[in-house]
Structures are given as C-alpha cells and as structure tokens.
Amino acid sequence: MKIFLTPCIGYRQGGAVMINSLEIIETIKMIQEENLDIRTITMGISLRDCCHSDINIACTKIYDKITRLAANLVKVGDEIEREYGIPIIHKRVAVTPISIIAESCDSANYVKFAETMEKAADTIGINFIGGFSALVHKGFTKGDRILINSIPEALSTTKKVCSSVCVATTKSGINMDAVREMGYIIKKASELTADEGGIACTKLVVFANAPDDNPFMAGAFHGIGEPECVINVGISGPGTVKSALEKVRGQDLGVVAETIKKTAFKITRVGQLVAREASRRLNVSFGIVDLSLAPTPAIGDSVAHILEEMGLEKCGTHGTIAALALLNDAVKKGGTMASSYVGGLSGAFIPVSEDSGMVEAVRCGALSIEKLEAMTSVCSVGLDMIIVPGDTSPETISAVIADEMAIGVVNSKTTAVRIIPAPGKKEGDMVEFGSLLGGGPVMGLNKYSSKDFINRGGRIPAPIQSLKN
Amino acid sequence: MKAVITVIGKDRVGIIAAISAILAESNVNILDISQTIMQEYFTMIMLVDISKSNISFNELAEKLESKGKELALSVRIQHEDIFNSMHRI
Incomplete structure (x- = not known):
C-alpha cells in the first residue's frame, strides 16, 4: 500500500512537541516500503569454560551452555519485533573460536563440535551459528590445524554452522602458510557439496583483521576479549x-x-x-x-x-x-x-x-x-x-x-x-x-x-x- | 507504556468507532488523535496509553490487525520509542 505524506499537528505532551505525524509516517514508510530492518540480533557466548579432554563431555557442555543462555533469544527477538513494529530478520549465536575450546580434547577431528553447534542451533530455533573458527594470523597451534582440516567435512555435513579463519592482521602480517592451506580447504569444501553448487563455501570466511564483535554471518565469532555473554545488533x-x-x-x-x-x-x-x-x-x-x-x-x-x-x-x-x-x-x-x-x-x-x-x-x-x-x-x-x-x-x-x-x-x-x-x-x-x-x-x-x-x-x-x- | 496506532486505507464510515471500541474494551486510554483524508485515503494516528490494558500487547495487536483486515485497512500498533529514538536526539 502506498502511504501519502500528510502534514498534521504534532502530539503535545506536557507542553513539548513529541512526535509528529510526518515523522511517524516516515518511519512506517521506511519499514514497509524501503525494507528497513534489524538484520540480526546476535548473541555472543563464551565457551571458554567448556574445554575438556573428552570430546563428548566438551560437546555436552557446549550444547548445554548455548541452549541455556540463548533459550529465549528467538522469543525476545519476536516480542521486540512485535512491540516496535520493526522486522528483526535473524536471531543468531556466535561462540568462542572452536579451535581454542577443542584444543584441550584428544580428538584428531573436530566435526563433532560442528554437529553440536548445529544441534544447539536447531534447539533454540536460529538459522545460523558462527564460531567454527581459528585465529592463525601468526601461526598454528595443534588445535588450529585440526580445526582447519575439519572445516570441509564440518560445513558439508551441517547447514547452520559458519566458519571463519583469520590469517592476517596489521599487527602480525600475513600467515602465507595459512593462506595456502585455505585454498585447498575451500576447494575441498566446494567439492564435498558439488551437488549444491559448492554451498559449503558460502559459510566460510577468510579474514584479515577479523573483528571480535561482528554480528553478521558467516564471519561472526565471539572474540577472546569479549565478556561471558553479549548482545550485538546488526542493522541494515x-x-x-x-x-x-x-x-x-x-x-x-x-x-x-x-x-x-x-x-x-x-x-x-x-x-x-x-x-x-x-x-x-x-x-x-x-x-x-x-x-x-x-x-x-x-x-x-x-x-x-x-x-x-x-x-x-x-x-x-x-x-x-x-x-x-x-x-x-x-x-x-x-x-x-x-x-x-x-x-x-x-x-x-x-x-x-x-x-x-x-x-x-x-x-x-x-x-x-x-x-x-x-x-x-x-x-x-x-x-x-x-x-x-x-x-x-x-x-x-x-x-x-x-x-x-x-x-x-x-x-x-x-x-x-x-x-x-x-x-x-x-x-x-x-x-x-x-x-x-x-x-x-x-x-x-x-x-x-x-x-x-x-x-x-x-x-x-x-x-x-x-x-x- | 505508550504506543502509536496508525490506520491507513480507504475512507469509510465507522473507522474511528471500530478502533476505539477495541481500545475501550481493552482498557486502553486514547491520549491524542490526528486524522486526515487525502485522495480518499484515510490516515489516522493515535497516541495511546497501554499501561492499564487488560490484555497483552500481542493480543491487542492481533485484535487491531484483524479488525483492520475486516475493514480493508492497514492497522499497526508500535511502541512510541521507535519514533522517539529515530527522530529525537
């Protein structure tokens, strides 16, 4: 429906002009006709207390923590959308880079962590979860290597998990070993999802100077200087x-x-x-x-x-x-x-x-x-x-x-x-x-x-x- | 809590009556109304106080929207803060 701008008198309340009709109509027009929306409410969750030498116990702790802290994320997002009349398109979760959490366990494959993230995302009803990530701008740890090698399988067996790898920063330069590695990882991820056009690669970001608090997928993760749990909002x-x-x-x-x-x-x-x-x-x-x-x-x-x-x-x-x-x-x-x-x-x-x-x-x-x-x-x-x-x-x-x-x-x-x-x-x-x-x-x-x-x-x-x- | 109700659509008899009936039923107080008709399109903006409302915001919104559908009008209710934060520093 087209909205016609009509000049009206402003609301008066306690003597001060509150909102006037033109402004109200402008806001509604921005939302209805011009696609103004809140693109995402992303909850960042630290998983640093979920490390364990047994991968099964670590995954149980991760699942429990995400589903506990983000249990009401979708509900609250929907309520705000309703009350303020502004579409909130996505509610999402970003977690501590998994390589840091998974490193303590003895496993040589981290796909189970991705599956756990997917299961948690299903339970709380969100469409993407980020943080199957590693920060290797200066070099790899044991866990970083295992995580990177697990990316193709992790992204081809899950639908909601997003992955990112930071290979360069202004402070440390460019880790060209990681850059070389990522070429192969991207090719492999694409080949494993060949029947869907290589869709696994749409969930994989290679970063320079990755931000710790980015709410947008596929590159969102909960950086290491971040608090226990935080709300970041992406607008559009x-x-x-x-x-x-x-x-x-x-x-x-x-x-x-x-x-x-x-x-x-x-x-x-x-x-x-x-x-x-x-x-x-x-x-x-x-x-x-x-x-x-x-x-x-x-x-x-x-x-x-x-x-x-x-x-x-x-x-x-x-x-x-x-x-x-x-x-x-x-x-x-x-x-x-x-x-x-x-x-x-x-x-x-x-x-x-x-x-x-x-x-x-x-x-x-x-x-x-x-x-x-x-x-x-x-x-x-x-x-x-x-x-x-x-x-x-x-x-x-x-x-x-x-x-x-x-x-x-x-x-x-x-x-x-x-x-x-x-x-x-x-x-x-x-x-x-x-x-x-x-x-x-x-x-x-x-x-x-x-x-x-x-x-x-x-x-x-x-x-x-x-x-x- | 205050909210803004906007009603936009083709003018006809009984729009204000229909909307204000729902508000009265729900114990929602109308603080201000402004309306105008432009090229047959009716635009009404209402500032209401819903703090004493006897139903939830969601139920009120649904009632208003279904009345809107019945009368072929677009009826929206939004917390006033969205307008305040967008247009006032």
Missing part, C-alpha cells in the same frame, strides 16, 4: 538510503553525503533501541551496534543500486570507488553519533550473489573481480560471495586471498574473502544457492599462475604502519 537498510537519495537527484555530492549521513543516523538509532531492549530483556550485556548496509537478494535492498542512484550507469564503471568511499564514510559518520557503541564491520557490504544490483552489473560486464578488489579497499568488507569457475586451482584461490589480505593489512581494516569455486561451472554460468544466499554468475579470474608465489609459504612481515608504539 540499503533501500532506505537509496530512496532518500532519490529525493536529492542532481544535487552536488556534499548533499549526497549529508543525506546518507542523516539516513544512517535514523537507521542506527533504531538499532541502538533494539539492542538496548534485547540486552535488557535477556539480561545480557549490550556489546555494539554494527551499522552496515547489508543487501539481500530482495528487490530494493541493493547497495549497487545506491551507487547507481548517485549517477553511475552501472555499478563497477569508473567512479564506483569514489561513490562507494563516500557512501561508506557517510554511513559511519551518521551511525557513530546515533549509537553509544559502534563496532563490528560497520560500513557497506558488497556481497555479489546477495545483491541483485551487483548480480546484474556482473552479468552485463560492468563489474569485474578486479574492480571488486579495488572496492574492498574503501568499504567495510572484502570479496564477498564471489562465484568462480570450478576448475580454479587451489593456488589461484590462495592468491586471491593473499591480495585481499594485503589490502586489509596495509590499510589497517578488516577484509575478508568468501569465494565459491562452483564445481563443473564455467565463467558466465549461473549458480543458485537459495533465498538467503542468492545466486549469481560465475566470474572469471586471471588465467596466469600464482603457484610458485603461493608455494613459498612463510609469513609476510607486519607492515611499517603497524609499528606505532
């Missing part, structure tokens, strides 16, 4: 930003930045409200609001369309980086003032398969992998949901990861790679993963080999800009 609203920009067509880019800032402020205020309410009702401390523009495959929920609204014929053409830099910065500026604690990734996401505008830009040849790489140096994440040919070599995948890690490390920012070599598919073929993850065309990569570079291994030293002490 690309449609709201686009529609605000439609009202300032033709005006200069200062006006564009200002408009985005104001919209981001309003969106983030809602996130802050929901985060505070959720933490109060669940009796869990409030962590951060992540003010990211996270697109979905739904029409009208695309970051690419915001860039096009700014005046680019297609996302990916010359000018895209400048437009994205403006967008990302204005989102942060508007958001930081709206919330007491901002964290996570906070910025614009550019997951190709989950963004109808990006998919279209790739399909028509406007958007290439090289341009996407460049875009990641000015936005909040990295190469996200990129589908590449099934015959891509593990070394080439590792080299794609290495490039992206270098961008993150040198620029002191988070970058990530979520790449899917789709078995049996060639450049230009289409792959569909289903509603949440979307689908898109297979993108071509450079045909020349990076094998000898990747096989050198070792560690790329931390850049000079990390030496700040």
Whole structure:
C-alpha cells in the first residue's frame, strides 16, 4: 500500500512537541516500503569454560551452555519485533573460536563440535551459528590445524554452522602458510557439496583483521576479549538510503553525503533501541551496534543500486570507488553519533550473489573481480560471495586471498574473502544457492599462475604502519 | 507504556468507532488523535496509553490487525520509542 505524506499537528505532551505525524509516517514508510530492518540480533557466548579432554563431555557442555543462555533469544527477538513494529530478520549465536575450546580434547577431528553447534542451533530455533573458527594470523597451534582440516567435512555435513579463519592482521602480517592451506580447504569444501553448487563455501570466511564483535554471518565469532555473554545488533537498510537519495537527484555530492549521513543516523538509532531492549530483556550485556548496509537478494535492498542512484550507469564503471568511499564514510559518520557503541564491520557490504544490483552489473560486464578488489579497499568488507569457475586451482584461490589480505593489512581494516569455486561451472554460468544466499554468475579470474608465489609459504612481515608504539 | 496506532486505507464510515471500541474494551486510554483524508485515503494516528490494558500487547495487536483486515485497512500498533529514538536526539 502506498502511504501519502500528510502534514498534521504534532502530539503535545506536557507542553513539548513529541512526535509528529510526518515523522511517524516516515518511519512506517521506511519499514514497509524501503525494507528497513534489524538484520540480526546476535548473541555472543563464551565457551571458554567448556574445554575438556573428552570430546563428548566438551560437546555436552557446549550444547548445554548455548541452549541455556540463548533459550529465549528467538522469543525476545519476536516480542521486540512485535512491540516496535520493526522486522528483526535473524536471531543468531556466535561462540568462542572452536579451535581454542577443542584444543584441550584428544580428538584428531573436530566435526563433532560442528554437529553440536548445529544441534544447539536447531534447539533454540536460529538459522545460523558462527564460531567454527581459528585465529592463525601468526601461526598454528595443534588445535588450529585440526580445526582447519575439519572445516570441509564440518560445513558439508551441517547447514547452520559458519566458519571463519583469520590469517592476517596489521599487527602480525600475513600467515602465507595459512593462506595456502585455505585454498585447498575451500576447494575441498566446494567439492564435498558439488551437488549444491559448492554451498559449503558460502559459510566460510577468510579474514584479515577479523573483528571480535561482528554480528553478521558467516564471519561472526565471539572474540577472546569479549565478556561471558553479549548482545550485538546488526542493522541494515540499503533501500532506505537509496530512496532518500532519490529525493536529492542532481544535487552536488556534499548533499549526497549529508543525506546518507542523516539516513544512517535514523537507521542506527533504531538499532541502538533494539539492542538496548534485547540486552535488557535477556539480561545480557549490550556489546555494539554494527551499522552496515547489508543487501539481500530482495528487490530494493541493493547497495549497487545506491551507487547507481548517485549517477553511475552501472555499478563497477569508473567512479564506483569514489561513490562507494563516500557512501561508506557517510554511513559511519551518521551511525557513530546515533549509537553509544559502534563496532563490528560497520560500513557497506558488497556481497555479489546477495545483491541483485551487483548480480546484474556482473552479468552485463560492468563489474569485474578486479574492480571488486579495488572496492574492498574503501568499504567495510572484502570479496564477498564471489562465484568462480570450478576448475580454479587451489593456488589461484590462495592468491586471491593473499591480495585481499594485503589490502586489509596495509590499510589497517578488516577484509575478508568468501569465494565459491562452483564445481563443473564455467565463467558466465549461473549458480543458485537459495533465498538467503542468492545466486549469481560465475566470474572469471586471471588465467596466469600464482603457484610458485603461493608455494613459498612463510609469513609476510607486519607492515611499517603497524609499528606505532 | 505508550504506543502509536496508525490506520491507513480507504475512507469509510465507522473507522474511528471500530478502533476505539477495541481500545475501550481493552482498557486502553486514547491520549491524542490526528486524522486526515487525502485522495480518499484515510490516515489516522493515535497516541495511546497501554499501561492499564487488560490484555497483552500481542493480543491487542492481533485484535487491531484483524479488525483492520475486516475493514480493508492497514492497522499497526508500535511502541512510541521507535519514533522517539529515530527522530529525537
């Protein structure tokens, strides 16, 4: 239903003008027509007291702890959605990187931990659980190696478990042994789910400078400096930003930045409200609001369309980086003032398969992998949901990861790679993963080999800009 | 707790009567009403106090929504804080 803006008198209460009808209608329009939503309420749970030498006992402790602390997560999320009239799309859980917890047990395979996480997610009724993770930016421990080797099987035998591996930080450089390893792990995960287009890889993120409090999947985990239990909220609203920009067509880019800032402020205020309410009702401390523009495959929920609204014929053409830099910065500026604690990734996401505008830009040849790489140096994440040919070599995948890690490390920012070599598919073929993850065309990569570079291994030293002490 | 009820749809006889009947039944006090009609579309915004309501928020929302369906109107009830936090610093 279309809503007509009608100027009415403001509500008066105790002499002060409270909310006026225009503002009420604006909020409702943002929710109903422009897909404004709270993307996720993510509960971070520490599992550090669940270690045990017997894998069965460790898993029982993990299951009991998650299902106890998150028992009411979905119920409370639904209540808040009802009372405030704002859709809360996902309720999720992120746990301590499992390699740290599992390391104490004697087992040489950690798939059982993933199965336990899946079972807990089923019990509490959530659609994703994150933290089948390892932090190996400087090197591997015993548990890190076992966890990484367990990833392909863990992600192909479960549906809700998400995994991430941090292989680089600005402070420690890039662990190129881990980068090489991840090329093979991604290939294997894809092959084990060949009949579903390599879907296991959609649940696996390789990070540089991984945030400890990111509420968004697939990269969410509960970092080691985090409290026992915490609520982090991820907000979204690309449609709201686009529609605000439609009202300032033709005006200069200062006006564009200002408009985005104001919209981001309003969106983030809602996130802050929901985060505070959720933490109060669940009796869990409030962590951060992540003010990211996270697109979905739904029409009208695309970051690419915001860039096009700014005046680019297609996302990916010359000018895209400048437009994205403006967008990302204005989102942060508007958001930081709206919330007491901002964290996570906070910025614009550019997951190709989950963004109808990006998919279209790739399909028509406007958007290439090289341009996407460049875009990641000015936005909040990295190469996200990129589908590449099934015959891509593990070394080439590792080299794609290495490039992206270098961008993150040198620029002191988070970058990530979520790449899917789709078995049996060639450049230009289409792959569909289903509603949440979307689908898109297979993108071509450079045909020349990076094998000898990747096989050198070792560690790329931390850049000079990390030496700040 | 205060909430905002918005009713949007094609104008017809008895909209306010129908909505306020539900509110009276549920012991919900109306603090303020504003309404306007634009191109035949009726837009009503009500500020209500639900702290003494004799049914739960969820039941009240369901009652209002089903009345809305019956009258072919969109009826929403939302906690006023969502508007306050979005539009006021």
